[in-house]
């Protein structure tokens with residue numbers, strides 16, 4: 693086996709692992725303009741909720757206190773099953789908000 697080929701075989705798993713780790717780290721934030729986000733009225737800052745459009749919104753509601761928010765307590769952002777492979781802001785809100793029991 694040539695040295696070049698051996699080097700390639702050794703480097704590929706490292707590069708692949710790096711890509712996976714990189715993806716986990718830099719999971720994109722949900723864009724408010726994404727069709728799914730717009731449909732659910734998601735905003736990254738709950739203070740900006742359109743209260744006329746979403747009268748059920750109550751002050752103090754945010755992703756951080758939503759049952760669907762899947763981040764550790766205190767995290768600034770985390771996954772939400774409504775937005776696969778993306779992160780929502782802990783300070784965000786959408787019309788599917790359900791208070792943590």
Ligand code: SF4
Nearest residue numbers: 755758761772786789
């Ligand atoms: S379902 Fe809950 S955690 Fe997900 S975006 Fe809406 S308010 Fe945030």
